[in-house]
């Protein structure tokens with residue numbers, strides 16, 4: 300839920316609510332007032348948009364021999380406009396009030412409760428977008444990942460602040476390769492190299508394990524955390540604790 304006030308003010312007011320708790324229990328009415336006063340309703344961070352390069356019919360799908368596969372490919376193609384999002388202007392102007400990390404170009408979300416860009420999902424999505432001949436959307440999504448690397452040194456799990464301590468399998472190189480195989484756009488590959496090198500540096504420094512008797516290094520994706528996942532606290536509280 301987006302913040303109505305600055306994070307510092309919100310935290311200060313939250314500490315007040317905590318300090319007034321009786322026997323470790325926060326008063327539900329006070330909690331309700333705190334939520335109303337400090338948080339907007341969820342949503343509005345992203346705008347649904349039709350990708351600029353989306354065509355209703357793609358001739359290439361007609362060349363798929365297997366009928367079931369052809370129908371499936373066409374059905375999947377129709378999903379792009381329903382899953383394409385761009386970061387709204389209010390987030391771009393006041394990012395400190397939102398958990399969403401702004402990225403410059405539109406991107407495809409997984410859907411359902413996953414309302415942000417996800418790193419390794421983007422690779423599989425890009426494979427589909429390339430089949431749909433949506434080269435400019437793909438380029439934009441790769442640029443978004445490059446933007447995150449410029450900001451954080453790597454692409455986090457997703458573009459949310461609570462994902463900043465989590466990595467996913469680093470598939471950006473595969474994204475760039477898939478795009479190049481389809482378009483031959485060498486200029487874009489050259490431009491992407493700085494991102495790929497920086498990401499490699501991050502994984503070498505922060506996600507690499509080596510033991511004396513090992514013949515090579517082990518790279519891994521990882522989360523640097525000791526507690527429950529913030530976005531799943533409620534689930535954990537109800538089902539596990």
Ligand SMILES: OC[C@H]1O[C@H](O[C@H]2O[C@H](CO)[C@@H](O)[C@H](O)[C@H]2O)[C@H](O)[C@@H](O)[C@@H]1O
Pocket residue numbers: 409413417418419420456457465528531
């Ligand atoms: O499709 C998006 C991602 O969905 C799963 O992971 C996400 O939810 C998990 C449970 O809340 C969370 O631990 C993880 O950090 C999120 O990315 C799926 O496991 C991912 O592979 C996928 O990218």
